[in-house]
Every structure is written in C-alpha cells, then in structure tokens.
Amino acid sequence: MQIHLSDITDSEGKIIQFGSEVELDKISFQMGEFPILDRSPVELRIANTGNKVLELTGKGSLTVGIPCDRCLEQVSVTIPYDIDRKLDMKQTDKERVENLDENDYLTGMDLDVDRLVYLEVLMSWPLKVLCKEDCKGICSRCGKNLNEGPCGCAEEPKDPRMAAISDIFSKFKEV
Ligand SMILES: [Zn+2]
Ligand SMILES: [Zn+2]
Secondary structure, three states: OEEEOHHHHOOOOOEEEEEEOOOOOEEEEOOEEEEEEEEOOEEEEEEEOOOOEEEEEEEEEEEEEEEOOOOOOEEEEEEEEEEEEEEEOOOOHHHHHHOOOOOOOEEOOEEEHHHHHHHHHHHOOOOOOOOOOOOOOEOOOOOOEHHHOOOOOOOOOOOHHHHHHHHHHHHHHHO
16 A cells, blocks of 8 residues: 655644555565465554654554474464654655665655565564474475374384385385
8 A cells, every 4th residue: 555645744743643454465585475364454653743754653463374494384473563664755765775774665755555564574574483382393304294193214124124125115216
C-alpha cells in the first residue's frame, strides 16, 4: 500500500493514525524465499514534528514459513516488528541516496508500507529456527527425518553376510 504524505508534511503538528493492510505474500532476500502465512495490519502513526520532519512509528507482525535449521520442515514463525523512523521530507530522493539513508520505502512523497514492513521484518529475522528444541534433524546418509523414527543407517550391519548383501545393493544403486 502506498500512502501519500504531502498533506501531513504541510501541516505542522498534525498527527495521523491508521491501520494499513500488508500486501506482501513472501519475503525474499539472500537467504531464500519465505512464504507469509499470516499477517496483522500494521498500526501506523505519523506525526509532523515541525520543519517538514515526520516521525513514523508503528507495529505489527508477520507469520512466515521458515525451514527448521535441522530437519528442514517448514516452521511457522511469528515475527513482530516495531517501526520507529524519522523522515526528513525536505530531502530529495537524490539527497537521501547520497546520505546513505536506506529508506527506499520513500519515493518523493509516497510511503511504500509493504517495503517498510519488509525492511523491518528483515531486521527482526530470527537467527535460529527449530521446529522443536529437541529436533533430531535428518539422517546425513539417507535424508530421512529422524523425528519420524529411526532410519536404521546409524547401526552398521553386524552380520558379515548382511554386510555383503548391502554391498550388493549399493553396487546396484551405482549402476
Ligand atoms: Zn526440525
Ligand atoms: Zn539414514
């Protein structure tokens, strides 16, 4: 959703408060692409604190599907975020780039709420995601999810005849 900020920029002391729907359906960045499973509307408050500076605060949360670090099953992770930014509306887009402000959510007088929420969620991205504390992960040999039960790989065949048979099987697999 785009919000046009020219009215509030011209009204010193004015405060607006509103809820905005988030239209994102996925979060993509260098770690991959993650579906958004649920989202709350973002509650935004914009205050003109004078001198064409806007104070932008707000909060919301997104629920994102992220694979478990150990077993890769998708985990539904709720990421709350808090927005607290100052927008100097006197700056041109060019000046913002030169000042290395990372607010590419602002173009001219237009605030891109989805882009802002995207950046906030990235800043709150969880470092570690587990489906459960004692997730057993996947077998490094056969790839079975060990939460669903043992795969049998861990135990080496003790009977030499069984070992011979499994050798034959692995030869078949190589063909
Ligand atoms: Zn897991
Ligand atoms: Zn296995």
